Amino acid sequence: MGPGLIQLDQGSGGRAMHELIDSLFISAFENPLISERNDAAVFENPGGRLAMTTDSYVIDPIIFPGGDIGSLAVHGTVNDLAMRGAKPLYLTAGFILEEGLFLSDLERVVASMAGAAREAGVQVVAGDTKVVPRGKADKLFINTAGIGIVPEGRHIAGANARPGDLVLINGTIGDHGMAVLCKREGLEFENEIQSDSAALNGLIELMLEAYPGIHVLRDPTRGGVATTLNEIAEQSGVGIRLFEEKLPVRADVSGACELLGLDPLYVANEGKVLVIVPAAGADAVVSAMKSHPLAKSCSIMGEVVSDDPGRVFLRTRIGGSRIVDMLRGEQLPRIC
Amino acid sequence: MKYLDEYRDPQLAGELIQRLRRRTFSKKQIRLMEICGTHTVAIFRSGLKELLPSQIRLISGPGCPVCVTANEDIDRAIWLSSQPGVIIATFGDLARVPGSSSSLHIERSKGADVRIVYATLDALKIARENPDRQVVFLGIGFETTAPTVAAAIQEAARLGVDNFSVFSAHKLLPPAMRALLEARDVNIDGFICPGHVSIVIGAQSYAEVVEKYRIPCVVTGFEPIDILQGVNSLIDQVESGRAEVENQYRRAVTWQGNVAAQKLIDEIFEPEDCTWRGMGVIPKSGLRFRKAWRKFDAAQRFAMPEIKVCEHPGCKCGEVLRGVLQPTECGLFRKVCSPQDPKGPCMVSSEGTCGAFYRYQK
Numbered sequence: 258m259g260p261g262l263i264q265l266d267q268g269s270g271g272r273a274m275h276e277l278i279d280s281l282f283i284s285a286f287e288n289p290l291i292s293e294r295n296d297a298a299v300f301e302n303p304g305g306r307l308a309m310t311t312d313s314y315v316i317d318p319i320i321f322p323g324g325d326i327g328s329l330a331v332h333g334t335v336n337d338l339a340m341r342g343a344k345p346l347y348l349t350a351g352f353i354l355e356e357g358l359f360l361s362d363l364e365r366v367v368a369s370m371a372g373a374a375r376e377a378g379v380q381v382v383a384g385d386t387k388v389v390p391r392g393k394a395d396k397l398f399i400n401t402a403g404i405g406i407v408p409e410g411r412h413i414a415g416a417n418a419r420p421g422d423l424v425l426i427n428g429t430i431g432d433h434g435m436a437v438l439c440k441r442e443g444l445e446f447e448n449e450i451q452s453d454s455a456a457l458n459g460l461i462e463l464m465l466e467a468y469p470g471i472h473v474l475r476d477p478t479r480g481g482v483a484t485t486l487n488e489i490a491e492q493s494g495v496g497i498r499l500f501e502e503k504l505p506v507r508a509d510v511s512g513a514c515e516l517l518g519l520d521p522l523y524v525a526n527e528g529k530v531l532v533i534v535p536a537a538g539a540d541a542v543v544s545a546m547k548s549h550p551l552a553k554s555c556s557i558m559g560e561v562v563s564d565d566p567g568r569v570f571l572r573t574r575i576g577g578s579r580i581v582d583m584l585r586g587e588q589l590p591r592i593c
Numbered sequence: 594m595k596y597l598d599e600y601r602d603p604q605l606a607g608e609l610i611q612r613l614r615r616r617t618f619s620k621k622q623i624r625l626m627e628i629c630g631t632h633t634v635a636i637f638r639s640g641l642k643e644l645l646p647s648q649i650r651l652i653s654g655p656g657c658p659v660c661v662t663a664n665e666d667i668d669r670a671i672w673l674s675s676q677p678g679v680i681i682a683t684f685g686d687l688a689r690v691p692g693s694s695s696s697l698h699i700e701r702s703k704g705a706d707v708r709i710v711y712a713t714l715d716a717l718k719i720a721r722e723n724p725d726r727q728v729v730f731l732g733i734g735f736e737t738t739a740p741t742v743a744a745a746i747q748e749a750a751r752l753g754v755d756n757f758s759v760f761s762a763h764k765l766l767p768p769a770m771r772a773l774l775e776a777r778d779v780n781i782d783g784f785i786c787p788g789h790v791s792i793v794i795g796a797q798s799y800a801e802v803v804e805k806y807r808i809p810c811v812v813t814g815f816e817p818i819d820i821l822q823g824v825n826s827l828i829d830q831v832e833s834g835r836a837e838v839e840n841q842y843r844r845a846v847t848w849q850g851n852v853a854a855q856k857l858i859d860e861i862f863e864p865e866d867c868t869w870r871g872m873g874v875i876p877k878s879g880l881r882f883r884k885a886w887r888k889f890d891a892a893q894r895f896a897m898p899e900i901k902v903c904e905h906p907g908c909k910c911g912e913v914l915r916g917v918l919q920p921t922e923c924g925l926f927r928k929v930c931s932p933q934d935p936k937g938p939c940m941v942s943s944e945g946t947c948g949a950f951y952r953y954q955k
């Protein structure tokens with residue numbers, strides 16, 4: 258095995274590799290806490306309520322149009338914190354590397370992670386690396402955990418949706434899932450579909466400043482908008498009605514979905530937020546959203562109703578109505 | 594996508610619905626069968642049924658390839674997956690269909706190598722990447738899938754890929770339409786003929802049904818406007834006592850169909866009698882390998898044992914596929930049978946009628 262590949266354990270070579278990884282991480286993430294090289298990062302208690310979350314990233318391919326597993330691992334965890342109204346502060350990063358991974362791929366992923374963290378205004382303060390034999394992992398898995406503070410007076414949770422509220426989204430549906438799927442399956446369209454992977458904490462601060470009374474924030478990742486709205490409907494004991502003509506879907510995403518027999522409502526997003534807000538606050542939230550680059554094409558796409566609690570419906574373009582169920586099992590392509 | 598928006602226009606849809614609502618009907622009920630599972634799903638997804646006048650009843654037919662695959666074929670696929678060194682390549686839906694005692698999905702969790710592919714050529718690619726393994730592609734589908742499978746087989750021959758074979762359980766739709774009409778256990782006043790299949794076989798393929806059984810046939814696209822136009826044409830025919838082949842889906846379907854694709858099928862396969870779930874053996878409704886191509890036939894390559902099938906006793910998929918029963922009339926629907934724990938293929942497949950009822954019907 259030549260240089261430039263991650264190696265399992267080759268005596269001093271293994272140690273050298275680990276040192277390389279160490280220096281790679283520490284110089285990329287550059288902050289006082291990680292540079293101390295201690296067993297744990299110690300920082301002042303910022304006071305108030307803390308939010309904490311963790312997520313693991315196992316995406317294939319690790320590099321996709323619009324991002325890579327590194328930026329995704331930062332965005333995903335930052336967004337999970339932001340969805341509770343928290344201001345994300347610190348992340349940890351755990352890496353599981355497959356023997357034989359290109360060092361250049363790892364460098365790229367770490368650099369993009371560091372860039373994403375900087376942009377989101379968070380610090381990666383602790384990390385860990387393990388290498389497993391070829392075939393025991395697929396290239397590179399990352400786990401990130403995050404901590405943030407929840408400012409006084411913010412009570413955002415999935416159980417807070419109330420009849421009369423409006424359902425908003427900050428942009429088009431299904432971009433991430435289709436970008437990854439098309440890349441993986443080698444499907445080509447005129448323009449490559451780009452993932453929407455992005456950190457939403459800045460946008461969410463702006464929205465909460467404009468209208469602190471937002472009831473629910475959720476990022477519709479795995480299982481897509483349909484699954485996330487079903488969860489909210491269940492948690493809040495309300496019904497949710499969507500308007501088909503208001504669902505923002507890019508033409509290429511809708512075309513690719515059609516080809517594969519998928520429904521964009523079930524396709525994953527990584528830079529989208531579902532916002533449930535009292536009708537009185539909708540205007541303020543929408544104008545805040547429109548002023549932010551990640552929400553230029555936001556849409557009021559549905560409403561919360563009291564009938565049929567726990568269910569999501571879609572009013573179709575032609576005036577019919579149907580259930581929008583939770584995602585069950587994998588979403589599979591059609592075969593005829 | 595402007596192109597498709599035309600076929601989703603709410604105003605035009607409203608006009609087509611009004612046209613149906615305003616008319617008087619000579620019968621209490623007119624039963625139109627959408628043969629194709631893609632239509633079934635499109636109808637549910639647009640919420641069309643509740644917008645039609647009560648006299649028009651849309652019933653789902655046998656056009657879901659996974660659903661009509663006979664249990665013994667599922668069992669054979671499962672048996673193949675258990676053979677040493679075999680990789681099964683299949684479209685996704687099929688993996689979760691329960692056979693007599695297992696499914697490919699369950700076999701996979703027990704260690705069988707079952708890979709989900711999106712295109713037949715992907716299966717060939719797997720074969721080339723694993724020269725020491727036998728790769729069997731499960732050829733399940735109608736006239737739409739068959740040409741792509743035929744092309745993959747030709748390609749395998751050209752490249753000399755010896756470890757690739759196809760388990761052919763392909764089915765042909767027009768013979769099934771004939772069988773439905775012969776069986777007479779459901780009244781059908783008109784057929785909404787499949788869009789994708791007709792791209793290959795052409796609108797001409799329904800001429801015989803129209804002539805022999807005097808049943809109107811309209812080849813129809815999958816957007817709401819397509820379906821509403823198709824329904825309007827069928828009702829016009831029924832009410833004026835005509836029976837003709839009409840082609841609403843002219844932007845994709847011709848009278849002759851795709852002759853090159855037809856030739857491709859014909860080069861590799863020939864029609865054979867074939868067992869359909871719920872409909873028994875239908876003459877000349879399947880495709881088997883022609884002699885010259887048999888070395889790519891998985892059924893020849895592997896000595897298949899006799900299969901004794903057993904189906905879930907309560908499952909009414911057969912009746913559902915013939916349009917005799919609605920899923921809600923099956924005692925297991927929602928109670929025992931759901932997409933998480935399907936008892937029959939009609940609940941598994943993304944194009945199955947039971948699944949569509951479960952997912953979309955209020």
Ligand code: SF4
Nearest residue numbers: 909910923930937947
């Ligand atoms: S509901 Fe389930 S058991 Fe009943 S017919 Fe449909 S698939 Fe079969």
